[in-house]
Amino acid sequence: MDTLSYTAILGRILAQFLPVWIALAATFALSFAFRRRLGLYGKLFDSPVGMIGFGIVMFWVFTALFADQIVTFDPYAQFSGMKNKPLGTVLKGAAEGQYSHFLLGGDHLARDVFSRMVMGARSVLSIAPPATLFAFMVGITLGVPAGYFGGRLDTTLSFIANLVLAFPVILLFYLLVTPEIRLTGIPVAMAAVLFLFPILFLTVLLNARFFTDPAKRNLYVGVVLLLGFWAYSGLAFNSDPLGVWRMDPNLLNVFVSVVFVNAPTVFRIVRGIVMDLKARDYVAAGQTRGEGPWYIMLWEILPNARGPLIVDFCLRIGYTTILLGTLGFFGLGVAPDSPDWGSTIDDGRKTLALFPHAAVAPAIALMSLVLGLNLLADGLREESLRD
Amino acid sequence: MPAFIARRLGLMVLTAFVLTFVVFFLTNLPPNLEKLARSEGSVRMSDEAVASWIVQNGHGGSVFSRYGQWLGVVPGWTATDDKGVARGRCFAAGSDPAAAPRFCGVLQGDWGHSTFFKKPVLPALAGMLGATGWLMLWVMIVMVPSALVIGVVSGMREGSRTDRVLSTFSIASTATPEYVSGVILVALLASPVTGLSPLLAEWGWIEGKTLFLGAASPDNISFWSFTLPVMTIALYGIGYIARMTRASMTEVMTAQYIRTARLKGVSFAQVVLRHALRNALIAPFTVIMLQFPWLLNGVVIVETLFNYKGFGWTLVQAAGNNDINLLLGCSVVAVFVVLVTQLVSDIGYVFLNPRIRLS
Numbered sequence: 001m002d003t004l005s006y007t008a009i010l011g012r013i014l015a016q017f018l019p020v021w022i023a024l025a026a027t028f029a030l031s032f033a034f035r036r037r038l039g040l041y042g043k044l045f046d047s048p049v050g051m052i053g054f055g056i057v058m059f060w061v062f063t064a065l066f067a068d069q070i071v072t073f074d075p076y077a078q079f080s081g082m083k084n085k086p087l088g089t090v091l092k093g094a095a096e097g098q099y100s101h102f103l104l105g106g107d108h109l110a111r112d113v114f115s116r117m118v119m120g121a122r123s124v125l126s127i128a129p130p131a132t133l134f135a136f137m138v139g140i141t142l143g144v145p146a147g148y149f150g151g152r153l154d155t156t157l158s159f160i161a162n163l164v165l166a167f168p169v170i171l172l173f174y175l176l177v178t179p180e181i182r183l184t185g186i187p188v189a190m191a192a193v194l195f196l197f198p199i200l201f202l203t204v205l206l207n208a209r210f211f212t213d214p215a216k217r218n219l220y221v222g223v224v225l226l227l228g229f230w231a232y233s234g235l236a237f238n239s240d241p242l243g244v245w246r247m248d249p250n251l252l253n254v255f256v257s258v259v260f261v262n263a264p265t266v267f268r269i270v271r272g273i274v275m276d277l278k279a280r281d282y283v284a285a286g287q288t289r290g291e292g293p294w295y296i297m298l299w300e301i302l303p304n305a306r307g308p309l310i311v312d313f314c315l316r317i318g319y320t321t322i323l324l325g326t327l328g329f330f331g332l333g334v335a336p337d338s339p340d341w342g343s344t345i346d347d348g349r350k351t352l353a354l355f356p357h358a359a360v361a362p363a364i365a366l367m368s369l370v371l372g373l374n375l376l377a378d379g380l381r382e383e384s385l386r387d
Numbered sequence: 388m389p390a391f392i393a394r395r396l397g398l399m400v401l402t403a404f405v406l407t408f409v410v411f412f413l414t415n416l417p418p419n420l421e422k423l424a425r426s427e428g429s430v431r432m433s434d435e436a437v438a439s440w441i442v443q444n445g446h447g448g449s450v451f452s453r454y455g456q457w458l459g460v461v462p463g464w465t466a467t468d469d470k471g472v473a474r475g476r477c478f479a480a481g482s483d484p485a486a487a488p489r490f491c492g493v494l495q496g497d498w499g500h501s502t503f504f505k506k507p508v509l510p511a512l513a514g515m516l517g518a519t520g521w522l523m524l525w526v527m528i529v530m531v532p533s534a535l536v537i538g539v540v541s542g543m544r545e546g547s548r549t550d551r552v553l554s555t556f557s558i559a560s561t562a563t564p565e566y567v568s569g570v571i572l573v574a575l576l577a578s579p580v581t582g583l584s585p586l587l588a589e590w591g592w593i594e595g596k597t598l599f600l601g602a603a604s605p606d607n608i609s610f611w612s613f614t615l616p617v618m619t620i621a622l623y624g625i626g627y628i629a630r631m632t633r634a635s636m637t638e639v640m641t642a643q644y645i646r647t648a649r650l651k652g653v654s655f656a657q658v659v660l661r662h663a664l665r666n667a668l669i670a671p672f673t674v675i676m677l678q679f680p681w682l683l684n685g686v687v688i689v690e691t692l693f694n695y696k697g698f699g700w701t702l703v704q705a706a707g708n709n710d711i712n713l714l715l716g717c718s719v720v721a722v723f724v725v726l727v728t729q730l731v732s733d734i735g736y737v738f739l740n741p742r743i744r745l746s
Contacts, residue, residue, distance in 0.1 A: 163405055166729070168683045168721045174706040174714075175410065180418035322564045329566045329688065330703070345566055349692060353601050356574035356581050363567040371562035378558065 004088030009103055013114070016103070019066040024058055040310070043383040050379015056372025060365075064122040071115035072099035075339045082106035084355040107344070107358040108351050109337075116339040117361045123340040124369070127251070128320040131258045135320075136313060137198040138259065139266025144297045146267070147274030154271070161264035169261055170326065176257045177333040187253040191236040194259050199228035208294040254333040258323055262316060269312055273305040280304075307384035311377045318373035325366050341366040388737075395733060399726045410718040411454045414711045420446050422709050427502065442466070445476050457499070457715070459492020493719065499712030503704055508716040512701065516720065518605035519686055519697035522620070525613055526682060530621035530628070531675060537625065538632020539667065543659055545637045554633065560626030565688040569619040573692075577601035577615060603695040616693045620685040624678050628671055635670040639663045669739045676732030680725045 004012065014021075035042035044050040063070060073079070081092055085106040094100050104113040146154040164172075181187065202224045210217035234245025235252070247255065277283065278301060286296045328334050328342020336343075341362040348359025424440040425432060432440065441447055445456070445464035455461030456476055463476030477497075478487035491497040498508035541553035563571075575582035579596040587593045603612040639645065640663055648658050687699035694700070698720065705713035 163402060163409075166402055166406060166680075166722060166725045168680055168687075168725065170684050170687045171410075171702065171718055171721050174702070175413040178706075180416060180422060181413070183418045184416050186416075318562065325564060325566060326684075326688070330691070342566070345570055349566075349570060352570060352573050353578045353597075354580055356570070356578050359570045360574050363570045367563050367567045367571075370564075371559055374558045374562050 003086075003090060004101055004103075006087070009088045012101070013103055016070055016072065016114075017063070019069050020059060020062040023062040023066070024055065027058055028055070040307075040380065040384060043386070044376075044379055047379040047382050049375050050383060053372050053375025053377070053379055056368055057376055060121050060369045060372070061125060063118055064125040067118050067122045070118045071112075072101075072103060073112040073115045075111065075115040075119040076337055077112075078110045079106070079112070080110065082112075083110040084108055084351060084358070085110075086355075087357055104361050105355075105357045107347060108355075109347075113344075113358050113361050116344055117341070117365050119339040120341045120344060120362055120365065121369075123338060124321055124324060124366075127255060127258075128317050128324055131255055131324075132262065132313060132317045132320045134194065134198065134255075134259045135262035135266050135316070136309070137201050138194055138263040140270050140302070140309075141197045141201045141204075142263075143267040143270030144274050144302060147271040148278055148293065148297050148301070150275075157267065158271070161267045164260065164264045165268075169323065170330070172261060173257060173327055173330070173332055176260070177253050177327060182249055182253055187249070187256050188236060190256045190260060191252055194256060194263070195232050195236045199224065199232060202228065204294055205298050208292060208298050250333050250335065254324070254327055257333075258320055258327075261323065262320060266312070266316070269308070270305070273308060274301055277301045277304055307381075311381045311384065314373050314377035314380060318370040318377075321366065321370055321373070391737070392734060395730055399730055403722060403726060406722045407458075407715075407719060408454055410715060410722075411457060412450055414714050414718075415446065415450060415453065419709060419711065423502075423711060426709065443474065455492075457492050459490045459494035459497070462489045463487075463491050498716045498719075501705075501710055501713040501716075503708045503710040503713055508712050511713070512698075512716050512720065515696065515698045515701045518695070519690070519699065521605065521608055522603075522613075522616060522686065522689075522695065522697060523682060525617045526620045526624075526685075529617055530624045533621070534625040534628035535632055535668070535671065538629040538671065539636050539659070539664065541629070542633035542636025542667070543640065543663075545640070550633075553629070557626040557629045557633070560622050561630070562626075563622060565619050565623055565685045566692065568622045569615070569689060569692045572615050572619060573601045601693065603693045605696060616689045616695060619689050619692070620682060623685060624681065627681075628674055628678065631674040632667065632671040636663065636667040639667040642666075669736070672739060673732045673736050676728045676735065679728040680721075683721055683724060 031038065031042065032045050035045040044054055079091060079102075082089065082102055083106055085102060087103070087105045089102045089105060091098070091100060091102060102112050102114070104117065107113050107116070142157055146157045175181075176187075203221055206220045206224060207217060210220060230240065230242075231245045234240025234243075235247050238246055238249075238252075240246060274297070282300055282304075283296055286300050291300075324340065325342035325345070328338070328340050328344075329346045331343065331346060334340060334343050344362040345359050345366075348356075348362070352359055420441050421437050423446075424437045424444075427444075428436070428440050443466050445466065446453065448464070452461055456463050465473065465475035467473050475487065477489070477491040488495070496509065498512070500506070501508045501511055504511040537553050537557065541550040541557075544550060576584065577597045577599045578584060578601070579588075584593070584597040587598055588596060599614050600612040601615065603616050645658060645662055648662050649655075653661075683699075686697065687702055689695070690697050690699035691703055698717070701713065702717040702721075704710070705717055
């Protein structure tokens, strides 16, 4: 067996991604067929830019889902003689049923670059979207009342938000994501505060809508509180009695810091939109009807702010991916052998001049995911403005 | 106007105090101090020895009093150690305590001693800032004009093919963080085995092994060593500024007075240069000023990647080596840069835009 040519490598990589292609084709065929009945999501398929972006994003989402089928080797395993080997090198002494080549070469610890890149998608996509969602929960829960009520509440919250924003992000990460800070319990305290916001948001949301119908309200709010605090106890304090929800302390530290960095920006955006929307007629109509402030905020204003918020959500997932990459790049808060893209780039850069493949593969992966999210946001913005 | 500036300055000073306190608190957490004790004293110190080292070196007491000492508004600590030698914040061990000043903190110009550089923080930091200044200067020279040109040209005729191409470039550049573009640029242009360099070397077009250098140093600023770091930082910023400029330009181009000028018979080039440009550049000014904090991020990444010994590299070393005074110094500089640029952008915006009324 010989070292593969570049065309052969490309062909084999494309073949390896087969489950992703099938899933992508199915998604596109179904969405395209029913695009008139799917609202904003369906309209995305009218914009070429949005479609390309959506395609790239879904490519990585499916890669993360099917990573176990796509990888050619165990991403953590080391293979003798494969250290820094170039693209398409034959694995010597491959066992029966084992893949024959290192498609994208080996890294400085003789691990398969391709498998690590694929697994990296899973580790990035399992943190970035949930962290962004939490940041949005915090930003919305604080930003909507700040914009609606204004006054002292707004001044205080804006001052705090500006404080966090005045920190250079990297400095904040170097201060917040360290092994020493985990000993002091500050990440857990931050998690205890930040993770309360989703529960608070959902409770207020449902209560504002259904408080006239106590039976329904008690049911919905009860379910939210039960599920919410179950997850809360596990995620923030690692003390879930059933052991379903738990988070590694390292991961919790990273997660909390990323939410903390993102939330103030979301707060500012939401506050701005709400200040703009609260002068609308339907808000005045709601006030005249005697609706409570929370109902108007969460059921009248917020749905009307969804366009810019969805666009910003896409952009922010991309930004969070970049932040996570930055953390990995500086080796903060990640396990040393983690396959996430930031730390693989960091590993690869030490041998960059002579063996660039180990760093370039994850770099291109990260760039394409963020690019896809930006294009998707652009397409969504175009289509939501068209209404 | 003076009242506005005074209020902004007041807010800025308050923010600076809060931020430096937060940094002080986070860098002086007990585990950090214990680590410092073990690295300065001895690794095998017992827990009691560590505790007494912390107290003897002025890290005991409440965090507020220590912050006050660091700031220079509370008298520096003094202690007499078990050998009977007087020690204190404001004088070297063994010298006369009476001759030393009572206050010595940031406000008096004493930023403490760096354990990493083995010299006082302030001169060490000043040299590093100078090195980063050169990098920033070139980044600005490259980034600002190219971003403005891209933004103005693409916003001039919205929806044209030029606009599409340039907008795609802007989106791609905002999707490429420094650590990605740096890696790709080095692989393409500064690696002796891949990319363009081996080809060019084979053809005899370049003398060395690589087209550009993959490392930079402040003592040797040249086109070969600075191109890649500067491009790496500038690329990420270009896209963002260009998009803002484009948005502002398209808005201006639809304004009534532009149409009037066109109908009057003024040529398109004249309309853009004389009428549109001035108003279109107000918004990007703010964006460019607010890019400074972002550049700080880029600088840290690029200086690490290209091993350029400047401010960003110092910050990484300070954090990595638990050098508390140096990290505090870096934070003060970073916070200062951020707050000053915010102030300048606020005031500049008001000056540039006569429509804003101060009340």
